[in-house]
Amino acid sequence: MDRSRSLRVLGIEGTAWAASAAVFETSDPTRRTDDERVEIYTDAYEPDSGGIHPREAAEHMHEAIPEVVAQARETAREWAGEYDGRDRQPIDAVAFSRGPGLGPCLRIVATAARATAQRFDVPLVGVNHMVAHLEIGRHRSGFDSPVCLNASGANAHVLGYRNGRYRVLGETMDTGVGNAIDKFTRHLGWSHPGGPKVEERAKDGEFVDLPYVVKGMDFSFSGIMSAAKQAVDNGEAVEDVCFGLQEHVFAMLTEVSERALSLTGSGQLVLGGGVAQNDRLREMLESMCEQRGADFYAPEARFLRDNAGMIAVLGAKMFEADDTLPIEESRIDSNFRPDQVPVTWREDEDWTADGDSVRVGKDDRADGGGHAGDALQGAEATVTFEDGLVTKRRNPRTYRHETLDDRLRRERTRLEARLTSQARREGVPTPVIEDVDPENGVLVYQRVGEADLRDDLTEARVRDVGRHLATIHDAGFVHGDPTTRNVRVGREASETRSSKTTDNAATAERTYLIDFGLGYFTDDAEDYAMDLHVFDQSLTGTADDAEPLLAAAREAYRAESSDPETVLERLREIEGRGRYQ
The missing domain is CATH 1.10.510.10 (Transferase(Phosphotransferase) domain 1)
Structure with missing residues (x-):
């Protein structure tokens, strides 16, 4: 293809609750701003009670995907006619969320993506949903090699890039952070999603001590959720438990993010996932980064919740790297791990070292050994x-x-x-x-x-x-x-000032x-x-x-x-x- 002209990619997302389609254009910024170059259409599934029901989510996806894809196609046609003439194909590729997610929902999305790609005779790109959360933050922030905290409903993990892949540096030992909070709110009889309701009630709460489980850069939510339910059952004010819940859960996520920055030496952190819309979580991460001299970025809300915009943006990068899928190899993977994805669209650089154990002192080496006064x-x-x-x-x-x-x-x-x-x-x-x-x-x-x-x-x-x-x-x-x-x-x-050491030789x-x-x-x-x-x-x-x-x-x-x-x-x-x- 002609790399000098604009590229348009239609993205389709449908891993769980969000039936979403988007068009992304890599046009000249003088003609269209970056914000304008991503148009997202989303029809969200909202269960009547409890959490996400896979069968209902799939039924919603089946009904909603054709409509949102049609809207994205129409926008692509308008943009193509505006800049390239009516004889030009409106899209250059179709990207879709290949996983991880609910199998029935993913299959509907994949079918729609294949049909759209065949209709316009364009390549197909299979995108890992979790890597897309990371990449949209990197794309919007302009960071070189950040650590990424993904905090979403079904997921919670810390990722970083090294030697051609995104590595899982830390992750939940039981359930995703959003799902964990939803389990607590279902216990209270609140409707889905529970996170915004906990955030609102926490504004009037006071601190309640709950379990805090961090193991290296891994973490667990099951104990704290059980304790939060028990606290409410024992008469603790719901507002106080919500406040304590946020303070513990988000502090755990912030702590492991800081450990990841320290381990890798990166001085950049990006946030992704639907739970990342929580103001208290963002406040904690920003405070931590400021304290250690690192840079922090969280995309705007439309790119945090599940959305096809991030699928289209990463799909464009993969397409430009010739990382496409034949139709016959485009099956979904509901357990698609981010560390299984060959990162073809990036140079094979290692961690940036500007955040390596931030040194306050006269010596600027990053050997970790230290000198007097450091x-x-x-x-x-x-x-x-x-x-x-x-x-x-x-x-x-x-x-x-x-x-x-x-x-x-x-x-x-x-x-x-x-x-x-x-x-x-x-x-x-x-x-x-x-x-x-x-x-x-x-x-x-x-x-x-x-x-x-x-x-x-x-x-x-x-x-x-x-x-x-x-x-x-x-x-x-x-x-x-x-x-x-x-x-x-x-x-x-060979020598030590320690009076307790006997082995000095x-x-x-x-x-x-x-x-x-x-x-x-x-x-x-x-x-x-x-x-x-x-x-x-x-x-x-x-x-x-x-x-x-x-x-x-x-x-x-x-x-x-x-x-x-x-x-x-x-x-x-x-x-x-x-x-x-």
């Missing part, structure tokens, strides 16, 4: 270095409610000190704790290693981590956040576990498997070739653990859940 802003703490010691301060996080933030800072500081010392007693290399002040969230410990594992990823190092995790699991506790940023590598210091290469703040004591194999899952995700997100490293970690864990098969079987179950589908 201060590094990690995921949730500021770290300073002086005379072989590290001072870690869990400063208040401005995005979290003060009551919740105080509790988490105290608990995590105590746990980090206790579990760091416990792991050392079990023979796992960790820093020596010199001082701890839980009330102010301060730890002082020996400086260990020369770099993060992220900067020295070898099979030997990864095997060390596998053995270390097996050791602490056998001792009855988990690390909680064993990412490649929370492992330090290098020679053991060792010079062997060591692999240290640090930052046990999310750890806890447990005898549940599921918890041990989650530790391994978090480590696997961080390897996938930071290694150029993760497969040999994953195999090495598994091999070492199996050799060291007293009951590896039980834990690894649980790990396989976790990996197979497809939790954000």
Whole structure:
């Protein structure tokens, strides 16, 4: 095709509740603004009661898709006649949401897309719905390589790009954030969707303490939803429970987003998904990014809820990259994972490094080691270095409610000190704790290693981590956040100021576990498997070739653990859940 002229793509979306069609034109901005170049037509399914009923949603999709597609086609014809003459085809390609979503709805959309593509004799493009949420944020913001938080009804996960694919850095362990909130509101007898109603009632509420579950960059909503239902049943004011629910759920999403920024070194965050319309969630994310010096962007509402505009925009990029589908290969995939999508439309760049552990100090290197006078802003703490010691301060996080933030800072500081010392007693290399002040969230410990594992990823190092995790699991506790940023590598210091250290002469290469703040004591194999899952995700997100490293970690864990098969079987179950589908 002639790349110099405008390109028009018709997009069709229908993964669940929104029957939507759109036309997107890559015209000269002097002739049509970016806002004007995306025209979206949506007919939303609204259940009479409860949540989405798949059969009713499919019936609605069957009735509504022809009408919205016809409207989008007419707009495409008008634009074609306005700029290119009536003899020009109104569209150059048809893009459709191939998954993930409800199978009956997806099949209706795919049928409409095939028919439209055949009618105009144009190529077909199959778009991953979740990647489209990410890409519309990247497209509208102009960011190079952001981390993306997707917060929608059926999904909740953190994504980032590396080596030709979007990697899942963290995800829900049970249900999507919107669906979780809807389960709570159905308990109250409220109609779908529940999110806006919770947001409105929360405006008059006060804080209620609820469960807060973050494991690395993964998170869980089932416990907090059960507790919220119970709180209402026990007489707590609905407004207060709604307020507490938002403060906990959105703080969890914001925390894992900050961890993803820290892990990847990206200084850019984009938000996607229908729940992203919530003002409190956006406020939290914006506050977090401001505090750590990162850039934040959330598209306008029409691009946050399920919509065909994002399908058309990504479809145009894929079409220009010759990433199209033959009709016979255009079957839908209701479990279509975003990390299964080859990203053909982007250059193969890695993370941007402008947000890498934001440094406050005179030295500007991003090696994570630190020099005297430096201060590094990690995921949730500021770290300073002086005379072989590290001072870690869990400063208040401005995005979290003060009551919740105080509790988490105290608990995590105590746990980090206790579990760091416990792991050392079990023979796992960790820093020596010199001082701890839980009330102010301060730890002082020996400086260990020369770099993060992220900067020295070898099979030997990864095997060390596998053995270390097996050791602490056998001792009855988990690390909680064993990412490649929370492992330090290098020679053991030959000297130390620590009065508690007796081994001052060792010079062997060591692999240290640090930052046990999310750890806890447990005898549940599921918890041990989650530790391994978090480590696997961080390897996938930071290694150029993760497969040999994953195999090495598994091999070492199996050799060291007293009951590896039980834990690894649980790990396989976790990996197979497809939790954000």
